[in-house]
Amino acid sequence: MTPWTLELPDPDATRRLGRALGQALRPGLVVALEGDLGAGKTALAKAAIAAAGGVDEDDVVSPTFIIAAEYPGAPEVLHVDAYRLESPGAFVDLGFGALEEGPRAVLIEWADRIAAALPGDRLTVRLAHADPARRATLEAGGPASAAALEAVRAVV
Numbered sequence: 334m335t336p337w338t339l340e341l342p343d344p345d346a347t348r349r350l351g352r353a354l355g356q357a358l359r360p361g362l363v364v365a366l367e368g369d370l371g372a373g374k375t376a377l378a379k380a381a382i383a384a385a386g387g388v389d390e391d392d393v394v395s396p397t398f399i400i401a402a403e404y405p406g407a408p409e410v411l412h413v414d415a416y417r418l419e420s421p422g423a424f425v426d427l428g429f430g431a432l433e434e435g436p437r438a439v440l441i442e443w444a445d446r447i448a449a450a451l452p453g454d455r456l457t458v459r460l461a462h463a464d465p466a467r468r469a470t471l472e473a474g475g476p477a478s479a480a481a482l483e484a485v486r487a488v489v
């Protein structure tokens with residue numbers, strides 16, 4: 334499926350994309366957040382988790398050290414940071430099971446590190462530095478993520 338690229342001129346633009354993503358979350362949707370250190374993965378995830386309705390943005394913490402956190406919302410969201418995971422197997426060992434079967438939506442920072450443990454039908458969001466701004470490229474890997482991508486495009 335064709336990737337979609339958009340410019341994020343400032344942190345507010347990242348937040349807007351995050352909110353749109355949060356509204357498009359569904360149980361079992363897996364969102365792979367990729368991009369270098371400081372690219373904006375956590376900023377995007379915070380806005381998305383808050384938009385899913387369960388918490389304020391300020392209550393979402395970076396999962397770099399805790400690896401995974403669950404948030405209430407509609408749907409509930411599992412927020413993972415794979416930076417410190419050594420392999421896809423290390424993620425499987427955490428016991429979250431088949432992510433695409435729900436009951437939560439899943440946002441994964443540094444998802445490229447554990448790609449082999451993720452379903453093919455996932456929405457990949459690549460964030461790149463375009464100093465001082467950012468650029469986002471969204472790509473769907475199957476029907477569920479394609480529907481989410483369409484929903485995001487409709488509101489950003």
Ligand SMILES: Nc1ncnc2c1ncn2[C@@H]1O[C@H](COP(=O)(O)OP(=O)(O)OP(=O)(O)O)[C@@H](O)[C@H]1O
Pocket residue numbers: 341342343344345346347368369370371372373374375376377395397442465466467
């Ligand atoms: N579109 C943007 N333009 C400029 N700065 C931005 C933009 N989006 C986010 N930022 C800023 O980038 C910084 C780093 O963001 P963030 O912590 O979310 O990155 P990250 O990808 O999660 O990094 P890490 O891999 O280290 O966890 C924040 O200060 C954030 O405000």
Ligand SMILES: [Mg+2]
Pocket residue numbers: 374375376395397442
């Ligand atoms: Mg981060």
